Amino acid sequence: MLSRVAESIYWMSRQMERAENLARFLEVTLNLTLDQPENLIDPWGPLVEVTGDTPAFVEKYGVPTQQSVVNFLAFDPDYHSSMLTCLRAARENAKSVRETLSSEAFEQINEFYHFVSDASASQITDPTAAFFDNVRQYSLLWSGILDSTMSHDMAWHFANVGRLLERADKTSRILDVKYFNLLPNVSDVGTALDDLQWSALLLAISGFEAYRREHHLVNIEKVVSFFLFHRTFPRSVRSCVAGAHWSLSEIEQMSNSDEPGQAIAQIEAIRHRLSEADVKEVITRGVHQFVDLVQIELNQIGESLNYDYFNAPRPV
Amino acid sequence: MASSSSQSQNSQSQSQRADGSSPAIRAPRLANYQCEGFFDELVDDRTVARPDAESLVALINSLPPEELLRRQNAIERSLYQMGITFTVYSDEAGTEKIMPFDVVPRIISAMLWQHIEAGLKQRIMALNRFLADIYGDQKIIDDGIIPRDIIESAPAFLKECVGLRPPGGVWCHITGTDLVRDNTGAVYVLEDNLRCPSGVSYVLQNRHVMKRNFPQVFGASRVRPVNDYPSRLYSMLQAIAPEGVTSPTIAVLTPGVYNSAYYEHSYLAQQMGVELVEGRDLVVEDDVVFMRTTDGLQQVDVLYRRVDDTFIDPETFREDSCLGVAGLMRAYRAGNIALANAPGTGVADDKVVYAYVPAMIRYYLDEEPILANVPTYICQREEDRKYVLDNLDKLVVKAAGESGGYGILIGPHATPVERAEFADKIRNDPRNYIAQPTLQLSRVPTLAGGNLEGRHVDLRPYILCSGPDDIWVMPGGLTRVALKKGSLVVNSSQGGGSKDTWVAAEEGQEIAPDWQDE
Numbered sequence: 140m141l142s143r144v145a146e147s148i149y150w151m152s153r154q155m156e157r158a159e160n161l162a163r164f165l166e167v168t169l170n171l172t173l174d175q176p177e178n179l180i181d182p183w184g185p186l187v188e189v190t191g192d193t194p195a196f197v198e199k200y201g202v203p204t205q206q207s208v209v210n211f212l213a214f215d216p217d218y219h220s221s222m223l224t225c226l227r228a229a230r231e232n233a234k235s236v237r238e239t240l241s242s243e244a245f246e247q248i249n250e251f252y253h254f255v256s257d258a259s260a261s262q263i264t265d266p267t268a269a270f271f272d273n274v275r276q277y278s279l280l281w282s283g284i285l286d287s288t289m290s291h292d293m294a295w296h297f298a299n300v301g302r303l304l305e306r307a308d309k310t311s312r313i314l315d316v317k318y319f320n321l322l323p324n325v326s327d328v329g330t331a332l333d334d335l336q337w338s339a340l341l342l343a344i345s346g347f348e349a350y351r352r353e354h355h356l357v358n359i360e361k362v363v364s365f366f367l368f369h370r371t372f373p374r375s376v377r378s379c380v381a382g383a384h385w386s387l388s389e390i391e392q393m394s395n396s397d398e399p400g401q402a403i404a405q406i407e408a409i410r411h412r413l414s415e416a417d418v419k420e421v422i423t424r425g426v427h428q429f430v431d432l433v434q435i436e437l438n439q440i441g442e443s444l445n446y447d448y449f450n451a452p453r454p455v
Numbered sequence: 456m457a458s459s460s461s462q463s464q465n466s467q468s469q470s471q472r473a474d475g476s477s478p479a480i481r482a483p484r485l486a487n488y489q490c491e492g493f494f495d496e497l498v499d500d501r502t503v504a505r506p507d508a509e510s511l512v513a514l515i516n517s518l519p520p521e522e523l524l525r526r527q528n529a530i531e532r533s534l535y536q537m538g539i540t541f542t543v544y545s546d547e548a549g550t551e552k553i554m555p556f557d558v559v560p561r562i563i564s565a566m567l568w569q570h571i572e573a574g575l576k577q578r579i580m581a582l583n584r585f586l587a588d589i590y591g592d593q594k595i596i597d598d599g600i601i602p603r604d605i606i607e608s609a610p611a612f613l614k615e616c617v618g619l620r621p622p623g624g625v626w627c628h629i630t631g632t633d634l635v636r637d638n639t640g641a642v643y644v645l646e647d648n649l650r651c652p653s654g655v656s657y658v659l660q661n662r663h664v665m666k667r668n669f670p671q672v673f674g675a676s677r678v679r680p681v682n683d684y685p686s687r688l689y690s691m692l693q694a695i696a697p698e699g700v701t702s703p704t705i706a707v708l709t710p711g712v713y714n715s716a717y718y719e720h721s722y723l724a725q726q727m728g729v730e731l732v733e734g735r736d737l738v739v740e741d742d743v744v745f746m747r748t749t750d751g752l753q754q755v756d757v758l759y760r761r762v763d764d765t766f767i768d769p770e771t772f773r774e775d776s777c778l779g780v781a782g783l784m785r786a787y788r789a790g791n792i793a794l795a796n797a798p799g800t801g802v803a804d805d806k807v808v809y810a811y812v813p814a815m816i817r818y819y820l821d822e823e824p825i826l827a828n829v830p831t832y833i834c835q836r837e838e839d840r841k842y843v844l845d846n847l848d849k850l851v852v853k854a855a856g857e858s859g860g861y862g863i864l865i866g867p868h869a870t871p872v873e874r875a876e877f878a879d880k881i882r883n884d885p886r887n888y889i890a891q892p893t894l895q896l897s898r899v900p901t902l903a904g905g906n907l908e909g910r911h912v913d914l915r916p917y918i919l920c921s922g923p924d925d926i927w928v929m930p931g932g933l934t935r936v937a938l939k940k941g942s943l944v945v946n947s948s949q950g951g952g953s954k955d956t957w958v959a960a961e962e963g964q965e966i967a968p969d970w971q972d973e
Binding site for chain 2: 140141142143144145231234235237238239242245246249250253293390394395396448449
């Protein structure tokens, strides 16, 4: 397929996933503030930290409040990674590869974008608003449409790689930042355990019910393990990486190149480490350090895709 | 000039039922509608439905008044949801609009269509002969039919194309010809679009949404299908592949996502199942065109290019173009790629050259033109210029090199100051202007504020040509409608909209299947 098309599909898919994750974060946090009227901890600051764009936020809004954070993450047209800008960019990318997508897929992005772009900040700062429910429905529809109306050919695999790399990154980020805010010291494990807080964390990745079925009670070690190493839950880092690995191998197989690309080797390495890691050791050495490394490696895979498929035309 | 076209009109209005009853007794009258002295496509001057429009008029009469508007809104909403929109350039927020759509279709009788189709085929044949001649031996100039300086001063005449011989001698593979009907119902050719005519995607989408909203009347009206256009386009592109290539790689070349016709480019590529490429996706090596893919370079054999001539190759034409690919013309000359349409075809849709098309038909085919041109004054001719300058208040003046409704003076509607300005322009650059009498364009009932009012229309059928004997005319085309009351300007850039166009089938002809069958 055309290199430009592969790249646009990959980004379209990342941007859709990014928008969905932002909605998840905001929804969970709004629910959290409802359950916790005394505001024991500030839920809004960490949410900005998840993005890694705190300086941009502070410059424009100052102190994180419900209103300002919702504005920033959901509707800010100037912020390069707000839900609205992600959807707009995803739609632009979708437009540029429209002939490769199923009509249903394009129409879904188009409607999703119009829905969010027509909404106003005031609608969503009322936590009872149906807005986030709708957004989640749109996201689920999008995943379903992508999977069931497109051939699982090279284009779909590039979309899948984009979606899963983004998802792995976001799952690791939410664990990282929340982990530090909720439990700054390993010695606090078990003492300051707040069922509510950790449940909220699991809700953000739609993992609450799956976790409960396996472990029943909230336990920091098990939560960390669920986030990073769960073998089958579709939002755990390990499961995302495994899926991306599968799609990359399919792409490698479909392309006629003689030597394997860099990306496939890198993702094999992460996948291997995630399946071998021991959660106790990770917690002892520092969740943040572990997660940071995973994120850096995921980024490198993105760069390798550029080299392997999107840019340099390989000789015939 | 209009004799041949008005003839078919007469036979249409004189048509009689098999049972001998007068149409006026049985055919429904369109309620509360006024023709106001204009020729109407759906009803006669007593607002009685023309034969092929009877089911439609009966349906409209049977609907509660707000129902048409409701269906129109539903259709416009679904066009918006499908993202069939164009970006409004002047708007910084990138506002998107659909091309306004009118729910009342325009219906063309089988007999009138036969006449139009024959006329268009004849015209395309002559235009192709003309292009081959003008970039070849130039006999038509030597024989004194067209003055040399008219051709050589045409901005779209490309010296770089002289001596080129496109495969099969075909230059214009895809044409969109604009037709109008006047107060008597006579059909005239208003202009030929031989470069990158757009709008065919609207025809296909309009039909799609109309079928969903008016399935019953559709079947009853025996409408001929248009949805095989992408297959026909694909077959045509396949047929023009360079010699020896049996299964060609075909691609559509677009200027990119910011072009106002981008939706169409992407839609056609999708419907044909071929790649949609931009200039930056292509590279020419050793006179062979390749596209950059995830597997490396892949050869392209046929390009349906929707990029204007002078932008397709910075090496040959405009150096500053980033839309094309350097070396494309080298590959074309070497016979390694087919281009549709061939570069250089634009010379034949220069508005001054247009005036000579009837002469071309006589010269190359030794036939009388079936479809008439609108009478045209060429300002470069002294006599014509004098007449034009003396009668600006009666004429439409057009700049030869403009399109999209720009560079036009509609004399009767213009102020004296505007007319004086145009007179200066004509005196300063007579080669660039032609003038035509103001035609009272035919009208079609159109929703305006919930009521049906007559609005002026034109028609752009699309014609595919893969060889001198292989010309296909889409049954129907894009009916553009001037939505503003009294306006004669139908361009979408000037507030025009579109309508579905129904060509009635003759006995035994294929009709459009119900949408459920698709």
